[in-house]
Amino acid sequence: MTLSPRMFRSLLPAMSLSVILIAIFYLQPRTMSYFGLNLLLNLALPIAFATLAQMCIITVNDLDLGIGGFVGVVACIGATLLNDSPLLGVLALLGCIASYAALGALIHLRQLPSIVVTLGMSFFWLGLALMILPRPGGSAPQWLHAIMTFKTPYIPFTIIALSVVALLVHWMLKVSAYGTILRGAGGNPSSVERAGWSLLKTKVTMYALAGCFGVLAGLTLVGLTTSGDANIALRYTLLTIAGVILGGGEFVGGRISPIGAVLGAVTLTLTGSFLAFLHISPDWQIGAQGGILILVLALRAIINRAETR
Amino acid sequence: MHSISSLFHHTLAKPWIWAFIGAFAVWLATIIFTGGQGAGQMLTAALSFATFSVIVGIGQMFVISLGPGNIDLSIPANITLAGVVSMKLMDSHNEMILLGLGAALLSGLAVGIFNYTLIRLLRIPPIIATMSSSFLILSTAIAYGRGLKIKPPAALAEFTTTHIYGVPLLAICIVVLAFILGVMLHRTVFGQSILAIGQNPRAAKFAGISVEYVRFCTYLLCALLASLCGYLLAGFSGGASLNMGTEYLLASIAVVVIGGTSVAGGFSNLPGIWGAALFMFLLVTMLNTFGLSAGLRLMLTGIIIVGVIILSTRSKQPS
Numbered sequence: 001m002t003l004s005p006r007m008f009r010s011l012l013p014a015m016s017l018s019v020i021l022i023a024i025f026y027l028q029p030r031t032m033s034y035f036g037l038n039l040l041l042n043l044a045l046p047i048a049f050a051t052l053a054q055m056c057i058i059t060v061n062d063l064d065l066g067i068g069g070f071v072g073v074v075a076c077i078g079a080t081l082l083n084d085s086p087l088l089g090v091l092a093l094l095g096c097i098a099s100y101a102a103l104g105a106l107i108h109l110r111q112l113p114s115i116v117v118t119l120g121m122s123f124f125w126l127g128l129a130l131m132i133l134p135r136p137g138g139s140a141p142q143w144l145h146a147i148m149t150f151k152t153p154y155i156p157f158t159i160i161a162l163s164v165v166a167l168l169v170h171w172m173l174k175v176s177a178y179g180t181i182l183r184g185a186g187g188n189p190s191s192v193e194r195a196g197w198s199l200l201k202t203k204v205t206m207y208a209l210a211g212c213f214g215v216l217a218g219l220t221l222v223g224l225t226t227s228g229d230a231n232i233a234l235r236y237t238l239l240t241i242a243g244v245i246l247g248g249g250e251f252v253g254g255r256i257s258p259i260g261a262v263l264g265a266v267t268l269t270l271t272g273s274f275l276a277f278l279h280i281s282p283d284w285q286i287g288a289q290g291g292i293l294i295l296v297l298a299l300r301a302i303i304n305r306a307e308t309r
Numbered sequence: 310m311h312s313i314s315s316l317f318h319h320t321l322a323k324p325w326i327w328a329f330i331g332a333f334a335v336w337l338a339t340i341i342f343t344g345g346q347g348a349g350q351m352l353t354a355a356l357s358f359a360t361f362s363v364i365v366g367i368g369q370m371f372v373i374s375l376g377p378g379n380i381d382l383s384i385p386a387n388i389t390l391a392g393v394v395s396m397k398l399m400d401s402h403n404e405m406i407l408l409g410l411g412a413a414l415l416s417g418l419a420v421g422i423f424n425y426t427l428i429r430l431l432r433i434p435p436i437i438a439t440m441s442s443s444f445l446i447l448s449t450a451i452a453y454g455r456g457l458k459i460k461p462p463a464a465l466a467e468f469t470t471t472h473i474y475g476v477p478l479l480a481i482c483i484v485v486l487a488f489i490l491g492v493m494l495h496r497t498v499f500g501q502s503i504l505a506i507g508q509n510p511r512a513a514k515f516a517g518i519s520v521e522y523v524r525f526c527t528y529l530l531c532a533l534l535a536s537l538c539g540y541l542l543a544g545f546s547g548g549a550s551l552n553m554g555t556e557y558l559l560a561s562i563a564v565v566v567i568g569g570t571s572v573a574g575g576f577s578n579l580p581g582i583w584g585a586a587l588f589m590f591l592l593v594t595m596l597n598t599f600g601l602s603a604g605l606r607l608m609l610t611g612i613i614i615v616g617v618i619i620l621s622t623r624s625k626q627p628s
Contacts, residue, residue, distance in 0.1 A: 113572040120614035127607025251434045283452040290444025301431045
């Protein structure tokens with residue numbers, strides 16, 4: 001059987017995850033268990049949600065440099081308001097999503113550079129998170145912690161959740177009819193507009209979706225850590241871009257892959273454990289993440305070149 | 310009288326004037342609040358700190374001028390690496406100052422070459438390339454500089470903190486550097502090539518400009534300026550630290566945009582960078598002076614930056 005370059009390229013995210021997973025299993029066979037996988041993938045769910053949020057923004061040719069701060073705000077709301085007065089907490093979270101949608105509308109209507117606006121917003125989010133929770137602390141609602149530590153039979157909860165989310169978003173953006181329009185708004189905006197679809201609506205939808213995933217990221221994160229911290233997710237910003245790209249997403253043109261993005265996020269989560277099992281200092285964790293990204297991009301460049309030949 | 314009014318209109322028509330007006334307004338609001346106290350010191354401090362934003366801002370401006378998708382996200386990591394490498398090499402010895410500068414610039418050179426190699430070989434957007442490389446650069450700096458507590462050479466610390474009648478010596482040097490780079494942008498083939506590529510890369514190519522060579526030099530220049538900033542900043546702030554570059558991701562991009570350079574590329578505005586850098590510093594000073602909490606201060610900074618971007622982007626659109 002010969003693999004076409006196209007097939008090979010779409011299998012790349014799964015292959016890179018397999019390689020790092022097999023390497024971890026080889027280095028530490030005990031991770032190949034229910035308990036081991038649970039520990040390995042502990043933080044994968046929030047990172048995967050944040051990566052999907054970033055992917056929504058990248059779909060419409062924008063970039064979000066404020067998502068880390070936003071996830072921090074949600075985590076702080078989750079550890080305070082949502083616990084103390086649930087109704088107010090839910091309203092605050094809905095407000096967060098609404099403000100993301102409004103951000104999308106603003107960027108579209110005034111034709112603003114998303115990079116600069118979201119970078120400015122990252123200050124706003126960090127400030128807001130500090131206003132809600134000046135010092136690390138608070139506590140996550142019991143039900144949230146219970147969900148995140150739920151023991152499903154046979155297969156760890158994280159793996160089930162990751163698979164369901166990936167397939168759901170895949171259906172939403174890659175299979176459903178409106179999903180095609182949403183991706184088209186990134187691929188060829190003028191033709192989508194000429195076909196009678198509102199570009200404003202697609203942009204607002206994608207930003208609102210990003211807001212939803214950002215909220216899910218923050219809630220799952222605070223459910224795991226059980227307390228909030230304004231700075232908790234700042235490193236997510238660049239990590240999520242890396243995850244989307246690692247998962248086969250392209251920076252322009254609405255070419256994205258939700259399943260790939262989730263796989264990419266998991267791959268990046270695992271690099272930390274991988275280095276630990278190799279007894280390499282955690283100083284090199286982000287370096288290794290960058291290295292994997294460059295390696296996968298290099299493979300993709302080789303495949304693309306083979307394709308054009 | 311006529312010539313004065315025409316000069317007035319001519320000056321107002323320059324897009325960079327707004328950044329300076331903004332900086333002045335913020336400064337005025339602060340000294341009205343303090344009743345005139347510390348007005349001079351505030352300006353001195355603003356010039357000192359703005360200098361570093363200006364150094365990286367100019368590099369970022371050259372890169373952004375190349376057109377959509379061109380942006381250097383590796384600046385913070387680059388600053389940190391240059392700071393760490395030079396401080397470690399100089400080990401507080403005065404006679405090593407020039408060698409330290411050389412080492413910092415060499416690390417910047419390596420970063421620039423690496424960035425461009427990724428862009429070219431992997432055919433990926435520069436923003437992804439510089440982000441990937443920044444992961445590696447920062448890791449190198451962290452691993453190399455673990456537990457680093459080296460004071461800068463006394464002479465370097467003095468050079469970066471000296472004032473002449475309230476004007477920082479370093480700011481004067483960087484004004485000269487900015488002037489030279491401004492001349493390069495507007496009067497040399499290289500500078501004009503950058504703008505031509507930003508306006509229309511295809512046309513620039515047909516006009517005989519070696520697009521890839523110009524792009525290479527631009528990313529190299531940006532990386533060199535970032536490493537220079539890292540070296541000077543480490544001298545200014547009493548040593549290198551692992552997060553010394555963090556705030557310069559926003560700063561380098563914001564001063565370019567607020568300073569009136571087009572984000573779409575092809576139109577640069579160098580003087581505006583000074584105005585924008587002063588504005589950004591004075592803004593934070595103002596919010597500090599008003600005694601706001603850290604959270605509220607950050608929120609307002611974010612809102613004001615976004616607001617200024619909305620205003621400055623609108624004024625540039627053809628009416």
